[in-house]
Amino acid sequence: METIAVFLCKCFGEIDTAVDFDFLTGELSNDPSVAVISTIDSLCLESGMAKIVSLIKETGSDRVLIAACSPLAKGGFVADSIAEAGIERHKIGLVDIREGCAWIHGDDPGGASRKARDLIHMGIASLQNGEMSDDMTVTVHPGALILGAGPAGLAAAVSLAETGFEVALLERSKDPGGMLRLISRCYPGDENASEKLDPYIKEIEKNPLITFYPQAKIMSMEGDTGDFTATFSSQGKDISIRSGVIIVATGAKIFFPAGLYGYGELKNVITQMELERQILNGSLETKNTVFIQCVGARDTKRPYCSTICCPISLKNASRIAGDVPGGSVFVLHRGIMTPGNTLEKYYRDTLSGGVQFIRFEEDNPPQIGGGDHVEYVEVFDAINGIKRTIEADLVVLSTPLVPNTDNVNLAKMLGVDVDSYGFFSEIYPMHPLETKTDGIFICGSARWPVSSDDAILQGKGAAIKAVSYLRQSEIAASTLSRVPGSKSGHARVVAESCTGCGNCVAACPFNACGLERMNSGFVSTVNMMRCKGCGNCVSVCPNGSIQIPEHNYRMVGEMIHMAFQGWEL
């Protein structure tokens, strides 16, 4: 029979002044499962710890209950130290009799003692009935799959190859470069976009570790952290690739402002991307230019700021103001969004560079005037309180980035989330490049609209996250937790009683539960690489067929029973 060693800590008088230790030892000595009860002055000091370890070895107890301070004070540290002496961590129980009993009930010593007794009994019940989850390991496939070869994907690919890992780089179009191929220069550094891309593109061409798959279309995605398998077509061929991690860098697309500000009807009302094209191929002809910000953004349909449109307008407005003598350049805006030092300076420089800014309010947007082409723009200047009419030969609409329409499908395939707008969701705030599925990372505008500089930064960031997975030869499911040592276990299914109702599948936020067809019907299965041990499935299971062994029904029931033992209900 398994026996339990109980250690009571006096904490230099902090506990035994309120809690009666004689009463506790008396109550516990009647319990047949308790092999030894020992009272120690302070468990957390080295002398105390040494005494515990030697007593455990002497008595041959295989489970240990420590009644001392809160696990967040020294309790956790004591448990960890005993675990180092060779007792499995899940066979060590902690009961808080200092903060939870002696300190808070110091005015009622009898009550404090009884509470301590009940808590210790509950701790014993928990130790007796606790089980341990199964674990599994996955052999890591030391290569990465990167979806999208825009600046983010390229930076991630080159960085990963630099650290010696193989990369499969998938791109939906024919050439790498993404949206950066369509623009002339980048803000705020004013580098030539193609010059910025060139070193990356050269690297993916010459680095043998990187394989580029143009015109790729993903068909299916299987596997888990450490070993995913993606099936896709590239240039008409079907290809299947295994990878340890996946980096999503699929970017975003530009909102097309059909019907807004006469776009599509009036000549010379163009989008920012069309302006970029005209600058690139040298066909830009304008004298008086008006930029309109937040076209289709920060409204009820797209209630977000797309981050990059203000700086892009600054870039193009100051360029036109410099290049076109004698013309005027206006930016009509709802607040210029240039946070930080570099962008704010960019704004100041643009202000002094001859570009004029007029602020309008959301409910009173500018009006475009003209016949078949734009002649003037009327705007209510909210700051000066006057209506102004601006001559315009060219109106440039600043439209936001919107998520790719296939994000939802891709997210479903990968088992990650998209947010309410359709961009990929992150782990906020400390893990912005990670998703809820370990080993799948997001970067660039697939995550949230970003500039090319930030996309490259995020690509590199996603790469270092990937390295930490790829350099492990195998990954155990029990280690997949952001809080060290906190993963309380994985859900376990009792196949005999599972009715296959699917409640757990619907309740699992991590896509860990699934249904498998058996002879007798459907049975729930748990993917341990995805299960985080949250217990949502346990709470919706109608007959207790899915449980977390570390917190199983019998254990919790016994603990509740012990808590109310002797109570008249």
Place this chain on the structure above:
Amino acid sequence: MDASERDYESKKEIVLVIGGGVAGIGAALDLAGAGQTVHLVEESDHLGGQVSKLDKLYPTDHCAFCPLWTDIKRCMEHPLITVHTLSCVKELNKETAGSYSALLLHAPRYIDEKKCTFCGRCEQECAESAIHPGWEHLCPPSFVIDETLCTKCGNCARICPSGAIDLERAVEEIRLSVGDVIWATGFKEADISHLGEYGSGSHPDIMTSMEFEEWISEAGSNRGAVITRSNGTPPAHIAFIQCAGARDLRMIPSCSAVCCMHALKQAFWVKRRNRKIDCYIFYTDLRTVGRDYYRYSLREFEGADIKLVRGRPGLIHPLPDGNGIAVQFENTMTREREIRRFDMVVLNGNIQPSLIQHRPAHPAGTAAPRTDEEGFVVEESGNTSDCACGFGLQPADVPESVIQASAAAMRITGKRSNPG
């Protein structure tokens, strides 16, 4: 080839991460995850930096402490990360390219956190009130001695049951040979009392936003109650002044990037704790560029009844009877001028990189990277062994700081895998 035998494994040179805020923690964890040996230097007694002083985070309204605490714990427990708290970098000399010799100073930690049982007898015993609990979220918790108040009488050491206190401890010097450096020195609040119109320091209820955060924090001194500092009653009107000292060529030309959302968050939490309090936010441009930030701002003025006034007050001055603060402003959207009485004024935006004027973050430290005139670190192109991330590089909130940290970690790891 076994993954653990990859090339960079053999390069055991230390990466020195200076600053233990979210950026430093992120960089250290990413570097260690990639197999690099990291020494993380933090001047205060715990990791977490400025974020550890925040009650809530925008736009989730979740506590700042949980996500931060888990990563602090990962840092403390990681075998490849050595954490130096209460420390500064005294010297950092470049020997050759990619090789520094660093001298760290460890201020004495008079109370050994490993031995302290947090019983609190020393705090009660100290006649000078020099002993106080450390960061409330630290696990295990421990007491700290304020050296400026301590008279070294030794009473605390005598009463400590676990022998955790040793007042004889001295400053410790540690020499390290360092391969690469990441500056993650973060921000500090700037004194704007010389900008007279903000009335900084003229009334106890004119606070900076970090002071106000602590003031209304659930873990802070008022346990989440919103009261005035002058008489301890709930204020009727609170003014949040944006860009106080920032976007101002006299002081900080930059936009501090985090303050708009920070003020919205604080105003919202004031409203949540006490709906009767009237909140005004005086802004220039409400910069809400991140995920869900704009929607967060919409919620503020639709549901929570927070008044947004575009304009920078021209004068903030205590009323002669001491009962309240006058704020004179022009609403630039309606062009109306007004003087309004407020009970509290929160100054927002006056945050600067800690390395301003090339002064290192810690008074005893002397090592400093190259900075621009505003104090932001200038990363030299081509020099990959000297990186920066977080607010010390450019104004950034938590996610941006962590992304920069990851990118800096990648730069160093990448370079180390490919020498030459």
